[in-house]
Amino acid sequence: MRLLLIHSDHIEYEARKKTKVAEEDAVPKDALDEALAVFCAVESVDEENIEDAVRQAADEIVTTARQLGTTNIMIYPYAHLSSDLASPEAAVNVLRGLAETIAGMDGFVVKRAPFGWYKAFSLSCKGHPLSELSRTIVPGEGAAAPKKEIEH
Amino acid sequence: MRLLLIHSDHIEYEARKKTKVAEEDAVPKDALDEALAVFCAVESVDEENIEDAVRQAADEIVTTARQLGTTNIMIYPYAHLSSDLASPEAAVNVLRGLAETIAGMDGFVVKRAPFGWYKAFSLSCKGHPLSELSRTIVPGEGAAAPKKEIEH
Numbered sequence: 001m002r003l004l005l006i007h008s009d010h011i012e013y014e015a016r017k018k019t020k021v022a023e024e025d026a027v028p029k030d031a032l033d034e035a036l037a038v039f040c041a042v043e044s045v046d047e048e049n050i051e052d053a054v055r056q057a058a059d060e061i062v063t064t065a066r067q068l069g070t071t072n073i074m075i076y077p078y079a080h081l082s083s084d085l086a087s088p089e090a091a092v093n094v095l096r097g098l099a100e101t102i103a104g105m106d107g108f109v110v111k112r113a114p115f116g117w118y119k120a121f122s123l124s125c126k127g128h129p130l131s132e133l134s135r136t137i138v139p140g141e142g143a144a145a146p147k148k149e150i151e152h
Numbered sequence: 153m154r155l156l157l158i159h160s161d162h163i164e165y166e167a168r169k170k171t172k173v174a175e176e177d178a179v180p181k182d183a184l185d186e187a188l189a190v191f192c193a194v195e196s197v198d199e200e201n202i203e204d205a206v207r208q209a210a211d212e213i214v215t216t217a218r219q220l221g222t223t224n225i226m227i228y229p230y231a232h233l234s235s236d237l238a239s240p241e242a243a244v245n246v247l248r249g250l251a252e253t254i255a256g257m258d259g260f261v262v263k264r265a266p267f268g269w270y271k272a273f274s275l276s277c278k279g280h281p282l283s284e285l286s287r288t289i290v291p292g293e294g295a296a297a298p299k300k301e302i303e304h
């Protein structure tokens with residue numbers, strides 16, 4: 001799984017049009033202030049152990065959110081972060097699992113943009129040195145790697 | 153080179169803090185409306201033929217902008233799109249080359265966010281089916297590939 005974590009003053013989205021893999025029963029429009037925006041590409045390797053991929057990704061997200069002092073999390077599917085994507089079914093399972101895992105922890109507010117829709121969105125990144133981080137998660141490995149914290 | 157092209161109502165940035173590879177003489181703050189935002193990761197393979205990488209990427213950007221009916225281009229360095237980056241020197245050469253090549257064509261307004269700075273930014277994506285596209289450029293190949301136009 002590839003994650004791009006952006007510490008945001010504001011993020012909002014609005015689902016506009018279905019693709020052929022559009023998730024049903026999704027929240028069509030939502031927003032969060034003072035949030036960690038989590039752009040997420042679920043990869044084929046994640047299908048080998050979805051539970052562990054979810055566990056590791058949730059750990060990374062929660063650890064980062066605590067470092068940044070934010071409790072608002074927006075999970076946002078973002079296929080463009082990888083060229084080796086999981087099946088749409090697996091991706092939705094991972095994204096739902098991530099949102100449920102983090103929402104189950106004390107003090108977090110979690111929203112999730114729908115998978116498989118063309119969406120309008122707007123985002124503002126705070127711009128401090130930890131406001132943009134990327135992570136690569138590989139299920140079965142002990143920790144997420146590599147970490148890349150320099151922003152060009 | 154990895155490109156993420158976002159058809160935007162608005163994009164703005166403000167350079168906040170240097171990294172150790174910060175570009176000098178950059179424009180510290182700027183914005184564009186009705187723009188194609190071009191998030192760009194220059195990769196090590198681009199160093200094999202910088203001129204061809206620039207030529208192919210400029211072709212892709214200009215073709216996309218014409219399809220979308222926009223003439224405003226914001227080149228935005230984005231290391232998080234690749235895990236195999238070019239040297240900072242090569243990256244700056246490519247980014248400058250891209251901006252100069254497109255600015256030299258009739259009718260385009262081109263701005264370029266500085267490389268190697270932590271930047272605040274805000275962006276709004278229009279959300280129509282062609283408003284988010286990714287491209288992979290490999291110098292020496294005839295055309296950019298693969299194209300990925302479904303947005304999850």
Ligand SMILES: [Mg+2]
Nearest residue numbers: 103105107108
């Ligand atoms: Mg909770």
